[in-house]
Amino acid sequence: MARWAIAIHGGAGVDPNLPESRQDEAKRVLxxxxxxxxxxxxxxxxxLDVVEAVVRELETDPFFNSGRGSALTRRGTVEMEASIxxxxxxxxxxxxxxxTVKNPVSLARRVMDKSPHSYLAFEGAEEFARxxxxxxxxxxxxxxxxxxxxxxxxxxxxxxxxxxxxPLAGTDTCSxxxxxDNHKGMVMNGLPISIYAPETVGCAAVDSSGxxxxxxxxxxxxxxxxxRIGDSPLIGSGTYACGACAVSCTGEGEAIIRSxxxxxxxxxxxxxxxxxxxxxxxxxxxxxxxxxxxxIAVSSTGEVAYGFNCTGMFRGxxxxxxxxxxxxxx
Amino acid sequence: MGWALAxxxxxxxxxxxxxxxxxxxxxxxxxxxxxxxxxxxxxxxxxLDVVELVVRELEDCPHFNxxxxSVLTAAGTVEMEACVxxxxxxxxxxxxxxxTVANxVSLARLVMERTPHIYLAFDGAEAFARDQxxxxxxxxxxxxxxxxxxxxxxxxxxxxxxxxxxxxxGQQAQKETPADGNSQxxxxxxxxxxxAGxxxxxxxxxxxxxxxxxxxxxxxVVGAGTYANALCAVSATGKGxxIIRHxxxxxxxxxxxxxxxxxxxxxxxxxxxxxxxxVGLVAVSRGGEVCMAHNTTAMFRACAxxxxxxxxxxxxxxxxxxxxxxxxSAAL
Numbered sequence: 001m002a003r004w005a006i007a008i009h010g011g012a013g014v015d016p017n018l019p020e021s022r023q024d025e026a027k028r029v030l031x032x033x034x035x036x037x038x039x040x041x042x043x044x045x046x047x048l049d050v051v052e053a054v055v056r057e058l059e060t061d062p063f064f065n066s067g068r069g070s071a072l073t074r075r076g077t078v079e080m081e082a083s084i085x086x087x088x089x090x091x092x093x094x095x096x097x098x099x100t101v102k103n104p105v106s107l108a109r110r111v112m113d114k115s116p117h118s119y120l121a122f123e124g125a126e127e128f129a130r131x132x133x134x135x136x137x138x139x140x141x142x143x144x145x146x147x148x149x150x151x152x153x154x155x156x157x158x159x160x161x162x163x164x165x166x167p168l169a170g171t172d173t174c175s176x177x178x179x180x181d182n183h184k185g186m187v188m189n190g191l192p193i194s195i196y197a198p199e200t201v202g203c204a205a206v207d208s209s210g211x212x213x214x215x216x217x218x219x220x221x222x223x224x225x226x227x228r229i230g231d232s233p234l235i236g237s238g239t240y241a242c243g244a245c246a247v248s249c250t251g252e253g254e255a256i257i258r259s260x261x262x263x264x265x266x267x268x269x270x271x272x273x274x275x276x277x278x279x280x281x282x283x284x285x286x287x288x289x290x291x292x293x294x295x296i297a298v299s300s301t302g303e304v305a306y307g308f309n310c311t312g313m314f315r316g317x318x319x320x321x322x323x324x325x326x327x328x329x330x
Numbered sequence: 331m332g333w334a335l336a337x338x339x340x341x342x343x344x345x346x347x348x349x350x351x352x353x354x355x356x357x358x359x360x361x362x363x364x365x366x367x368x369x370x371x372x373x374x375x376x377x378l379d380v381v382e383l384v385v386r387e388l389e390d391c392p393h394f395n396x397x398x399x400s401v402l403t404a405a406g407t408v409e410m411e412a413c414v415x416x417x418x419x420x421x422x423x424x425x426x427x428x429x430t431v432a433n434x435v436s437l438a439r440l441v442m443e444r445t446p447h448i449y450l451a452f453d454g455a456e457a458f459a460r461d462q463x464x465x466x467x468x469x470x471x472x473x474x475x476x477x478x479x480x481x482x483x484x485x486x487x488x489x490x491x492x493x494x495x496x497x498x499x500g501q502q503a504q505k506e507t508p509a510d511g512n513s514q515x516x517x518x519x520x521x522x523x524x525x526a527g528x529x530x531x532x533x534x535x536x537x538x539x540x541x542x543x544x545x546x547x548x549x550x551v552v553g554a555g556t557y558a559n560a561l562c563a564v565s566a567t568g569k570g571x572x573i574i575r576h577x578x579x580x581x582x583x584x585x586x587x588x589x590x591x592x593x594x595x596x597x598x599x600x601x602x603x604x605x606x607x608x609v610g611l612v613a614v615s616r617g618g619e620v621c622m623a624h625n626t627t628a629m630f631r632a633c634a635x636x637x638x639x640x641x642x643x644x645x646x647x648x649x650x651x652x653x654x655x656x657x658x659s660a661a662l
Contacts, residue, residue: 090575096546097452117545118571122427122452124544227454228447229426236553236577254448258420260553260580267581271588289420 002210003302003320004041008034008054010064010314011199012251012294014328023328025063026314030326033057034316037205038324047205047213047246048086048109055082055105055215058201062144064314065199067103070142070219072151073226078142080219081233082108083119087212087241087300094233097122100136101129105217108233110134119233142219154223157192199314200232202239202248206298208320212246214239214262221253231256236263244269245276247297251310255291259283265297277305284309332618332636333371335522337363337384339394339630341568341610346645352393353644356630359391360642364632367522371636377522377530377563378416378439385412385435385532388518392474394630395516397433400472400536402481403543408472410536411550412438417529417558417616424550427452429472432465435534438550440464449550472536484540516630517549519556519565523614525636531556531563531579538570548573553580561586562593564613568626572608576600582613597621 010030037054045053059067059082070078082104083094093112096119098104110132111120120128129136200218216239218232230253231238238249240262247262256262264287268279276299284295284307294308296315304317316326339356367384375383389397400408412434415422423442426449431437440462441450450458459466517535533556535549547570548555555566557579564579573579578600585596593615601609601623610624612631620633627645634640 085575092575094546115542116571117542117547118574119546119551120542120544121546122544124542127543225445225447225450225454226457227450227452229424229449229451230447234449234551234553235574236551236580240577254446257448257552258422260557260577263553263577263580264584267584268588271585 002206002208002300004206004208005298005302005304005317005319006034006037006041006050006054006203006205007296007298007304007306007317008037008058008201008203008315009248009250009294009296009306010058010201012308012313013292013310014312014314016311026328027326029058029061029063030314030316034318034324034326037203038318041205041207044208047207047211048084050205050207051203051213051215052084052105052109054203055201055217056103058203059103059105059217063199064201065219066201066217068142069144069147071222071224072143072147073224075226076148076151077226078139078219079226080104080142080217081229082215082217083233083235083239084108084112084215085213085235085239085241085246086112087243087246090242092118092235094119094235095121095125096229096233097227098125098129099139100126102135102137102141105215107132107134108215118235121229147222150222200250202250202296204241204246204248204296204298206246206300206302210300212241212243212298212300214241214246214248216248216250231261236260238262240266242266243300245297245299247295249293249295250313251293251308252291255288256293258289258291259287261287261293261295265295269299275299276303280305280307283307331527333523333525334614334618334620334633334635335364335367335371335380335384335520336612336614336620336622336631336633337367337388337518337520338565338567338610338612338622339388339518340516341624341626341629343607343626344628344644355393357642357644359388359393360630360632363387364634364640364642367520368634371522371524374525377524377528378414380522380524381520381530381532382414382435382439384520385518385534386433388520389433389435389534394518395536396518396534398472399474399477399516401516401539402473402477403537403545404540405543406481407543408469408536409543409545410434410472410534411546412532412534413550413552413556414438414442414532415530415552415556415558415563417560417563420559422448422552424449424552425451425455426546426550427544428455428459429469430456430466431459432467432471435532437462437464438532448552451546480539517567519567519612521558521563521565521612521614523563523616523618527616529558529560529563529614529616531558531565533565533567548578553577555579557583559583559587560616562613562615564611566609566611567629568610568624569608572604576604576609578604578609578611582611593619594621597623601625
């Protein structure tokens, strides 16, 4: 009998000046969703069912940038994306450009289970959701007042339209200033950290049969171009699961894609023979070029691990032997 | 060392009885594109320019499933996708759901070079194409008689052509050969290493006959159909869903990077690890090694190296290894 384990995240790259009340709220949501997953695993649910259920909870809570509470495109609309992967048989499903489906992660699962394809996007994905009878809501359901305000600030900051690899004048990037007194110039994904909506959500789990699964869901970048696809729906980048481990990533999507970060954690375990935490550390250190990101992971033997190279990651993890943790900072 | 390039026009189970009118134009295009790419490398063009140039030519050829000649969705439309990646910088760009852009690969390059993003799709990608002023065509430009007939046959056979994982209820698992023997093939791709050792890859496709609208395959997914890093450049083709779950292109690079395998061994292992009949790939290493491997009965392919090796082929001669067709050349 293997040991179950679960890890969740609500995004990497947290404003160090995030008010205490928001920090507490984040931890409350994380703890609640983590506990839901733990209860299911204790009751013998499969890792696949657990990651879907936990991500649904995270999507439904408006705190994080997925489902309700998703970041807005330049046009002020919501375009969500999600993916799910079953380590058993490496089956996978993904969706992008979803605008009315209440829980994109469940649509990704339907793509995996009920379609001959692995990835559906935009109108085709919406059409499939209707065929499958998934719950849909008006696009306005996903739009929160907070995010309308953030979009306005993002537009004023004039960022994202430009190459975010070039720091804004007189500023520096995320990790360089971590812990410094003045975080005002911190930039992530082209956005000042105070506006940046990092809160992509994800879950990785291994059940007591030793099967792994991972799922990731996001509204993407605040002020993104319509049609922009990030790392979350890309198998091997934002999400990956196999016989060795399950991984969900978050952060600067483009950096995660270039490094195929989620697959690389598994590849380092498979091909270099490193244990989970060392594989995570290696990938965060060696594989992320100038980008900022974080990830959570579980191994098929019931270990949990996480890593990030920027200021904070909303996260939680628990294992069968009683370890449980919810945190934001290092 | 030295430059090298390899290109493909899709992998699949193509019968050797493929009629000359379907065979010859493709072989001629492969030869022409190989010469074009080799000449550009000899002239000192960068690997990135060369893969774009070659894939544009392949897109313009109506006999391959990319650009003009793209296969049709269940709705009878074209939805093209493409990806480009540069090894040294890991910069990449991808597009999906294009219906009017003449050369999807060039739009992928513009996404890479002129947006903060990597991947744009559907209406947003089309809007970006218009912003950038790239050449667009009426959707009818891409649709050939041949593909209208293919779609008709696919619909008549009442089969989702790619549903190889889960047979529809009441049907046997179908491994039938599509009517014209090659409906599943035709994605195009090119990999190159230039004389300075820069690596690049590009892949472009119309996807699958009778695909659901909105379906994204492996081609634009970085790490699945397309990947390049400082060690190698890879372009894969075949059954997209298998290529995605096996992260085929990235895994060739990962085996070189994390396990220290040479290109040929890495490529063979990845292709052998996928179900038979599903994957083909072309790859070049920084050192100028070329590998074209597939576990299908055929792959439309061509390669050339600075050292003078050149080949163009479809099937693999009997006597090839148990892991299917494979042809390798190492420039010494």
